[in-house]
Structures are given as C-alpha cells and as structure tokens.
Amino acid sequence: xxxxxxLTDLRRALGPHNVITDPADLLCYSYDATADVxxxxxxxxVTPESTAHVVQVxxxxxxxxxxxxxxxxxxxxxxxxxxxxxxxVLATVKMNRILEIDPxxxxxxVQPGVIIQDLNNxxxxxxxxxxxxxxxxxxxxxxxxxAECSGGLRGLKYGVTRHYVMGLEVVLASGEVIRCxxxxxxxVTGYDLVRLFTGxxxxxxxxxxxxxxxxPAPQARETMLAGFARLADAGNxxxxxxxxKVIPATxxxxxxxxxxVVENYAHIxxxxxxxxxxxxxxxxIPEVVKYEAETVREIIKKNNGWVKTAENEAxxxxxxxxxxxxxxxxxxxxxxxILEDATxxxxxxxxxxxxxxxxGKKYDLLIGTFGHAGDGNLHPTILADxxxxxxxxxxxxxxxxxxxxxxxxxGTLSGEHGIGMAKMRFLPWEMGASGxxxxxxxxxxxxxxxxxxxxxxVDLAQEEEQK
Amino acid sequence: xxxxxxxxxVKEEIIKCMKCGNxxxxxxxxxxxxxxxxxxxxxxxxxxxxxxxxxxxxxxxAERFALCLTCLACTAVxxxxxxxxxxxxxxxxxxxxxxxxxxxxxxxxxxxxxxxxFRAGLKTFARLQGLAFRRLAxxxxxxxxxxxxxxxxxxxxxxTASFLDRAKEKYPVEKxxxxxxxFAGCLNNYVYPRVGHAAxxxxxxxxxxxxxxxxxxxxGAPSIYNGATGMARxxxxxxxxxFGSLGVxxxxxxxxxxxxxxxxxxxxxxxxxxxxxxxxxxxARKTTDIARFLYRLPLDKGNLRSLDLSVTYHQxxxxxxxxxxxxEPVELLSGIPGTRYTPLxxxxxxxxxxxSFSLSHYHLxxxxxxxxxxxxxxxxxxxxxxxxxxxxxxxxxxLTQENMSQEAMHTVEILAHAYGFAL
Numbered sequence: 001x002x003x004x005x006x007l008t009d010l011r012r013a014l015g016p017h018n019v020i021t022d023p024a025d026l027l028c029y030s031y032d033a034t035a036d037v038x039x040x041x042x043x044x045x046v047t048p049e050s051t052a053h054v055v056q057v058x059x060x061x062x063x064x065x066x067x068x069x070x071x072x073x074x075x076x077x078x079x080x081x082x083x084x085x086x087x088x089v090l091a092t093v094k095m096n097r098i099l100e101i102d103p104x105x106x107x108x109x110v111q112p113g114v115i116i117q118d119l120n121n122x123x124x125x126x127x128x129x130x131x132x133x134x135x136x137x138x139x140x141x142x143x144x145x146x147a148e149c150s151g152g153l154r155g156l157k158y159g160v161t162r163h164y165v166m167g168l169e170v171v172l173a174s175g176e177v178i179r180c181x182x183x184x185x186x187x188v189t190g191y192d193l194v195r196l197f198t199g200x201x202x203x204x205x206x207x208x209x210x211x212x213x214x215x216p217a218p219q220a221r222e223t224m225l226a227g228f229a230r231l232a233d234a235g236n237x238x239x240x241x242x243x244x245k246v247i248p249a250t251x252x253x254x255x256x257x258x259x260x261v262v263e264n265y266a267h268i269x270x271x272x273x274x275x276x277x278x279x280x281x282x283x284x285i286p287e288v289v290k291y292e293a294e295t296v297r298e299i300i301k302k303n304n305g306w307v308k309t310a311e312n313e314a315x316x317x318x319x320x321x322x323x324x325x326x327x328x329x330x331x332x333x334x335x336x337x338i339l340e341d342a343t344x345x346x347x348x349x350x351x352x353x354x355x356x357x358x359x360g361k362k363y364d365l366l367i368g369t370f371g372h373a374g375d376g377n378l379h380p381t382i383l384a385d386x387x388x389x390x391x392x393x394x395x396x397x398x399x400x401x402x403x404x405x406x407x408x409x410x411g412t413l414s415g416e417h418g419i420g421m422a423k424m425r426f427l428p429w430e431m432g433a434s435g436x437x438x439x440x441x442x443x444x445x446x447x448x449x450x451x452x453x454x455x456x457x458v459d460l461a462q463e464e465e466q467k
Numbered sequence: 468x469x470x471x472x473x474x475x476x477v478k479e480e481i482i483k484c485m486k487c488g489n490x491x492x493x494x495x496x497x498x499x500x501x502x503x504x505x506x507x508x509x510x511x512x513x514x515x516x517x518x519x520x521x522x523x524x525x526x527x528x529a530e531r532f533a534l535c536l537t538c539l540a541c542t543a544v545x546x547x548x549x550x551x552x553x554x555x556x557x558x559x560x561x562x563x564x565x566x567x568x569x570x571x572x573x574x575x576x577x578x579x580x581x582x583x584x585f586r587a588g589l590k591t592f593a594r595l596q597g598l599a600f601r602r603l604a605x606x607x608x609x610x611x612x613x614x615x616x617x618x619x620x621x622x623x624x625x626x627t628a629s630f631l632d633r634a635k636e637k638y639p640v641e642k643x644x645x646x647x648x649x650f651a652g653c654l655n656n657y658v659y660p661r662v663g664h665a666a667x668x669x670x671x672x673x674x675x676x677x678x679x680x681x682x683x684x685x686x687g688a689p690s691i692y693n694g695a696t697g698m699a700r701x702x703x704x705x706x707x708x709x710f711g712s713l714g715v716x717x718x719x720x721x722x723x724x725x726x727x728x729x730x731x732x733x734x735x736x737x738x739x740x741x742x743x744x745x746x747x748x749x750x751a752r753k754t755t756d757i758a759r760f761l762y763r764l765p766l767d768k769g770n771l772r773s774l775d776l777s778v779t780y781h782q783x784x785x786x787x788x789x790x791x792x793x794x795e796p797v798e799l800l801s802g803i804p805g806t807r808y809t810p811l812x813x814x815x816x817x818x819x820x821x822x823s824f825s826l827s828h829y830h831l832x833x834x835x836x837x838x839x840x841x842x843x844x845x846x847x848x849x850x851x852x853x854x855x856x857x858x859x860x861x862x863x864x865x866l867t868q869e870n871m872s873q874e875a876m877h878t879v880e881i882l883a884h885a886y887g888f889a890l
Contacts (some may be wrong), residue, residue: 033488094501117492335479
C-alpha cells in the first residue's frame, strides 16, 4: 500500500517516464557483473535527470522507508549495485552530460552517468587525457567508477580514480546537497570529503556531479611483449624495472594457464612453453621513452627473457590483443568466471603467483592469473560451473585462502573491485574490529537510517539485530 | 542446435553470459534508451528466467524481446562468445508459440508462404499505390494516410513489374566461367528490381551463366526473426527443393539477411527433417553474396569504364558480421577507375532498419539511423553503397527527410554502371 503511494509520489516528482515498475524490467536490475552473489528484484527503478530529481527521490525514500541503491552501468564486480533489500534502484544513466572541459585548469566536470570512454573522447581534441583505465572503460559510468574508486591498466604510473577526483556534488541521505573540493590543486579546507566519498560504494551519499583532473596526453609510447621460462624471472624483471627508476604506464603479467588458454582461443602465435608473459608500455616525451624502452629490454635480457617490440600501431594492437584476450579466453573455458583482485605490494608478486598456482592444485580448480603486475594487483580468475555445488564450495574455500595469502604478504582484500556484498565478511581480517568500527561510525554519521545501499561495505542492520 | 527446440536448446548459451555488460558499448538500442532490458545482458537474464519457468509468457515480455535489431554487434564484443541472437530468436519463438504473433505480422507472413497469392496481391497494390501514397520523386513516396506507417516516412514505391516478372529463366553465355542461380529476395524483387538487373548485367559481363528459378519466394527471414519457425522451415524446405537440384556452382544472394537464411538458418531449420539435412548444408555451402562472388571471380577489369564518383560504404549487419563479407564490397568499389572511396567512421554500425523493427519501432529506428546519417555527411561522398535492400530503404528515408544529397545504392548497381548499365 505504502509502496503504491511511494510510486505515485515518484511519478509526480520525476515524471512517469523516469519511474520503471514493469516486473520484467525490474528483473533486469536485480544483478550486476558479479558472479556467485544473490540477486534481488527492486520494487522500482528511477532514472533521475537532475540533482533536484535525486533530492526528490531521497526525500520520498525517507518518507516511505525505502532503501536506495545507486547504479551506473552495473558493471562492478563486488555486488555493489544489487538491491539486496528491494526498494529503489537509482540509475544515473540519464544524467550523462559533460558539463565543462576546462583546458586552462586541466579539469573536466561531468554528471555521474557519463561513460568514461566518452569523457576521454571529448578531451582528446584538447590533447588531454583522463588516465583511470578500468577494463570497463567503454561501459562504466564516471559516477560508478568514482563510487568504486576503480583502477585499471595505468595504475602504476598514473594512479587510480581517487588521484583524479578534485570536486564532488553529493546528495546526502538527509536530502541535503553538499559540494566538496573543487578546481584548485591545493585544498585543505576541512576533512578530505572528496576522498571519503570516492570509493564509498554508494553507502554514504549519491554523487551527482564530478570534477576531475586531466593530464596532457603522452606524446610517444613504446610497447613490448616479453616471455620467460621461469616465473621468478618474470617477477624479478618487474621488480628490477622499478628499481632502475623506470615507471611504465602498463606493466601486465599473464601466467602459464592464461597464456595457454589465450593461444588456444585466439591463435595469435603466443609461445605456450613460457611460464609468464609481460606486456610493457612506456610513454612520455620521445627521448625519455626511447631511453626507458632500452633499459626495459636490457633488464628483460638479463633475466633470461625474450622481447618483441611493436614497430607500429598495428603491431602494438597485436601485442595488446594477447592481454585483451585474457579474460574472454578464460571466460569461454567454463560457464562461471570468478574474477578476484587481491593485491600485494609489488615486490611480493612472484610469491603471490606461486601461491595461486598452489591454491589451484590444492582445491583442484582451474585458475588463470593475469593482471597489473606493476602495481601488485593480480586477477586470479577461477573457472567453474555454478551448477556444480561441490566445485563452487571449493571455489569459495580457494577465494578465502587467496585473501589470507594476500594479507599475509602485506596486501589487501581488494585492489580495485571494492567490498560491496561479496567481501564484506572479510573486512575484519584486514581492518580489525576497531577498523571496521570506524567505518560503521562514519556510515552512521552520514546515513543514520541506513537507506543508502544497505547491506554493502558495513551492515548496520546486522548490528541492530544483534542488540 | 535446431532452431525448433525452443528455449531448451539455448540454455547453455544463457549460462555462458557472465553479465559483464560489455554489450552496452555495442548495442545501438542501448545507446539510445540506456535501459538494462534494452541490452543483451538484460534480455539474456529474462530469457534465463523464461527458460527456467520463473517468468511466464506475456505480451510485455514479448515486447522486451522485440527490442533487438539482431544486428550481432553485441555478439562481436562478447568476451564469453554468447550467441545472443540465438537466445533472442529462441525466446521470440517460444513467446510466439504461446501468445501467437500479432495479427498484422501473422497475415503478412502467411502471405509470404503463399508466393502466388502474395505476388498477385502485390501486383494489385503496385497499380493502386498512388491512391494511398504521394509521390515525391520517381523512386520515393510518402503515405497519404497513416496506414500503419509513419506519415513522415519516405518509402519506395513497389515496382510495377517485379524483377522476376521481367527476368528470363536462363541467361546462357559462351564458354561460361561459372554457372550460378540468382536469388532475388522480396525487397529486391518487388521494390528494387534494378538491383537484380544490375547483378545480372555484371554477371553476364563477366561470362557467368545465370539461372533464375521462377518458383523462388521469400527466404523466410521475417518468420525466423519473429519467432514463426514452423513457417520458416516450410520456406527453407521449398528452397532446398528449388535450388538444390540445379547443379550450379553457386547460389547468389543480394541481401545479407537472405544470405544468412540460406547459409546459416536453413541447415539448422532442416537438420531434423528426414532427407533434408545434407541437402540444406550443401545449399548453404553454395550460397554466396554477390559482392563476395564477384570479388573472388575475379572481375574482368578491362571493360570497366571510369566513373567520376565519390562513394562511401555502409556495411549491413547480416552481411558483415553475419556472413563475414566485409572487405569485398569495399575492394570492388575502390577498384572502379575514377571512383574515390572514403570510409565511414563506423561502417558496421546498424542503420536501425532491422526489417519489421522499423515498422513497429519507427521513432527508435530513426534515432539509430541519425548516427549513420551524421557519419555519411562527414565523408562528403555522393553515393552510399550498401549490400542490403532494407538498409538502402532506411538510408534513403533518412537522406530524403534530412535533405541530404547522397543517394543510397546497392554495391552491384554502382559496379553495373561501370559496366555500362544505365541507372
């Protein structure tokens, strides 16, 4: 009954075309890109077209005690957008305008529904670049990637989303609108709320406007593919490149399983007798690029590897094709693909890779590992079949062990996919009870009624039940 | 997999979808609507629920599955290699079996299965169409009344004499390089007969002997794509009978969708029909698009005259992603002396026609076309070549409404012109 009233209010506030209630349509907002998590149909999906609309939705949600689940393109890998407790899915897809490109201040201001690639296409004519480069760059929204603080292939040299967010407009759970940060490089006014909301996974506020930093696009680049017969040689190469003060834009690794699967799938002429492949790209000023590429080649040879350098754009595409084919090739092996992102300090990459091989053997699972070796962010990809309960039990046990190993090596549960609902119960392993309690206090301060993305990151409802 | 086995046959395909959402970047409909049910991932989820019995057949659900151009763009970018189109077609068939096809579509498809009646009806219409349509130019007209068509829509008139009316059954040549059968297809036959005559002209100019079986009819694509698989199977069987016994080197199609019916769908429709499986595979193997056939021939370039023409090329979805005919039309066009070819930025993006989709969703179809028109305008070309009569119709509608000077033509029309064929 009260839901019907809420729907009437939502239709009045946003217009009926922005309120979706057809049961079949609602089912399409019950999932995101995360494997092996529950799905749940929301009661309603709204597509606000402005900050004012978002405020209205928050007010109506409070009035009728409905949870709000903010959603961009639904491409996250932590169950971050699944409407676990029904209620309202707030899809930002219609707030998709690039509001300003400011070449003098090297910033762009966008609405949350803008696709990352669209922003990059828009700033390219100015010779500028928005560096965060997650695998979903062609589909993910800016709002979603700021809320998840996504990373990507350029993390090592250029950092991740949080290093580029300068200012935000946020609608709070109270319905108030705040602005924090701005276009200035320096800003120490108050607590760093921009960093707080970046990576808050929609649990603290709804991001309605984003100002990001842009950088001059690099003038030149050189791309190399290196192969190694021993995993340790690949690992040492990674470490040594950094020690020699070369910071590649891209430094990606693929393990033996991944290389074999990629070659079987794409037939691009990869040698399948290698223990690991590295894809390395250095970029910047032409003279520097030349020097850095020389250094990289020297290090590869010293560590018993072979190297191929792309002579032109077509050859570069060929080399990148191997890395791009990693996930598709693995995904085609079995119906269910569990993509983890446990991350370790760069110097521990070799240990982590060896541990992953062991875990695969121990639980009798096919695990292909590829990822961002340069920043220690690996993607062990477990291939399974969700219909095989026994196998899925082994998958879950293996995932737990991956987390334990990563933490024991001084790493973290999640490098770039976020906690969401998938990793919530592991939080105390890394943060301790007191650490998790700090998250709880922050959540309570900003969303005391627990209406924003409830059931993610920290679960206030669970706490209430325990009292 | 047989196309007739319903949802059960696509269960494995549905499970393969890992919901990554990459299809969002490729789907022309999603680009316009930005709603999850509009994109492959959403429809695959719904198909899964339909297959599992958690969703019941309902008109609203049928409408979700109608919202697909079957342009195959999602399949091309899918990391898991999900055959999205198979899932969509299976769901449409399952829903049509329970709910029935909408009446207008049912009547039209029934007529397509009865070629004689259909031909007689269209002939009558061709004579009387002036009553219902206002002519803008010799090959363009607009509806006088709503008629189920958008009033602003520019449609071509039906030809007073279809291609099959005027074409002979056999065109022998001295010392033929090859013997082929020509399949006209409905749109080329009734609306753009010049395409058929152009193909005939080029084939003869290159010493290819052509037979044109009189009894040929609709390829069955409208039935396949709208879930009327039973009807489609009858048409497939009939064409296997008609074309299977000719002993030709190739069966030539002039439309990617017709080509896909012959080459991809007939074997799957007929694999369980006794005595037809092998014959259907044989016919599929011989089926060749006109551009690919001419490219492989190779063409006699000595007789080509120079055309002072700037041309671009729109790649039809079923011809390019469906049949893999990508470089051939471009190579043929670039090979004509004097012709300047400028590629579109995104030649493989769907034009939005998708057959009956443009009738049932005209506004959306036209919005999708808008991107193509902008791309065409950017090339400065005088002519847009394409390999599909439905694309040609769609492009002509848009170019006319937007007062653009370009003309949309079939690749083979331009080629024929270079061989002296009068346009």
